[in-house]
Amino acid sequence: MNPSITDAPSLRDAGTLHFPGDPGYEAASTPWNLAVTQRPAAVAVPRSIDEVARVVGTAARLGLRIAPQSTGHGAAALGDHPLDDVMLLRLHELTGVTIDPEARIARVLGGTLWQDVVAAAAPHGLTAVHGSAGDVAVAGYTLGGGLSFYGRAHGLAASHLRAVELVTATGEVVRASADEHPDLFWAVRGGGGSFGAVVALEFDLLPIADVVAGMLLWDLSHAEDVLRAWAAWTADLPESVTTSLRFMRFPPVPELPPFLSGRSLVVIDGAVLEGDERAAELLAPLRALAPEMDTFARIPAPQLLAVHMDPPGPVPSVGRHALVSELTDTAIEAFLAVAGRGVDIPLMFAELRHLGGALAVPQDGALDRLDAAYALFALAPAPTPEIAAAGAAAAESVTAALGRWSSPRTFLNFADHGIDVATAFDADAWARLREVRRTIDPTGVWVANHPIGR
């Protein structure tokens, strides 16, 4: 008999525990990134904090380590670890949002998605420091720092955390905040998922009901002019503006609108936290380049989640990343040469996100700032291993081309895999993270996609 049936009858009856061969195993172990195959020893899908605590006990009885996962957007890096002695802890059924409009604080359960937070906050004239995609979970995004189109004005999402509740390796529920377990609270602000299963997060909301946001779009034949103009523009911008520039390539498929289908494009998008007149003044140098499409306008804050055109559901993809310190003329030429010309490059996009402003101002937390001018991210479709290998090579050629101008540091949320996790932190922060891990998880129960070594 499978040991689980005697060890955890109630969890199994509730449909929360699946072993290889069980009908629910495949679906429960499939991550958002469909290029990654996860074959854990067991998968648990708890629906309450109490169930999470019981799952931890069950894993201990079965001699398994535990990998918390909310959506699997960051599954590529977890795929680097063998999971044959690991219970995958899928938290997508543990969701819920409570807004305190007076205090401007949200409390969410561990697997909650950003789109649900933004929808719940909007009726109160509030929003959050969310990322570009609504179906990314608050937990993984915030544990990795959290880079938003509000970022240059308001900093990393991790800096907006007020408290987290974690189920620890002993099954205890611990609350960490500035006053309770402050070392643990410091660690979860950017240090990732190595410290326990995060079952709730509380964070500050922004008093923003609407925002000037949108995109400007040109045919890729304008790549050079647009990139040079954006590089000059971003060198001298107020913190109120956070944008990205992407070279994008879309397949000719009927599901896409005609302005995207089969096209190669250069797209600038993001948010401008200014009045309409000042926003128009700031956008004028880009509009002077006569984009074929210009959707920048004042929109309700929740619509910012649609601006970046992230995939509406799970896709197979591979990505590579670097932090870029400056965009000199030669760096621009190098980026154009690998990603900005021709249509036959197997990349979905090559992106530069503008950093600086509040993102560069040190805060309290393991990831206290992003110390670079731009975050580079190249992504390729990966429907088969062969296409994935070609895509990974193309993405690597983009990061390699900008290597001379890249910082040795990395940003874990954009890191696919094969990364030295220590490079995401200052040396003293890395040492402190390891010490916190040794204290909270002395037996090494937790398996994170970007692990903090003990």
Ligand SMILES: Cc1cc2nc3c(=O)[nH]c(=O)nc-3n(C[C@H](O)[C@H](O)[C@H](O)COP(=O)(O)OP(=O)(O)OC[C@H]3O[C@@H](n4cnc5c(N)ncnc54)[C@H](O)[C@@H]3O)c2cc1C
């Ligand atoms: C389409 C797309 C758009 C993106 N846009 C942005 C963006 O704008 N800004 C940005 O900063 N990042 C962005 N990302 C990266 C994203 O933030 C990271 O991949 C993040 O880790 C995803 O979190 P998740 O919980 O949804 O994913 P998961 O893969 O479920 O989690 C990643 C890791 O976080 C930890 N973790 C997750 N949930 C928990 C939990 N409840 N308890 C303990 N540990 C947990 C685990 O270690 C896990 O391996 C984007 C990614 C994609 C694919």
